[in-house]
Amino acid sequence: MKKFLMFILAIVISFIPGIIGGFFSPMSPGANEWYNALNQSALTPNGWVFVWAWIILYTLLGIALFLIMNNDKTRQSKTKAYALFVSQMCLNALWSYLFFGLQFVGGALLCLVALIAVAIWMMVAFKPISRAASYLVWPYLAWLVFALYLNGTVLLLN
DSSP, X not given: OHHHHHHHHHHHHHTHHHHHHHTXXXXXXXXXXXXXXXXXXXXXXXXXXXXXXXXXXXXXXXXXXXXXXXXXXXXXXXXXXXXXXXXHHHHHHHHHIIIIISOOHHHHHHHHHHHHHHHHHHHHHHTTTOHHHHXXXXXXXXXXHHHHHHHHHHHHHO
């Protein structure tokens, strides 16, 4: 039962940036008009794709966090992994605030570059603790690189 509760906790924790970002998403008042008026890449997916992508990615990150939490390595060896996980979560939420909340596209782009760097660092820190957890970060990184392209395109076209 303890492992099941730890798993649920890891999943809930991983969704925190999405919950925070939801306050600034295109579905929030005012952000939708601004976002829809932007010139965007031809590769920009429909809104429902973003919703499902993030549900899947946050779930994968939650599973990765659970694998780190549930590993027998000492607490001291996991401190860096936890700090990087929290750092990437904060940057993830900050991106939504910068892009949709403040409509500061350039700042959001810089935030995304930092987020990608921290996510890579996190993936590397996960590997000695749990190889599987490290692999679960790959889809997240791929999506962040795609988001970097989309964010950069919005910056260039507007």
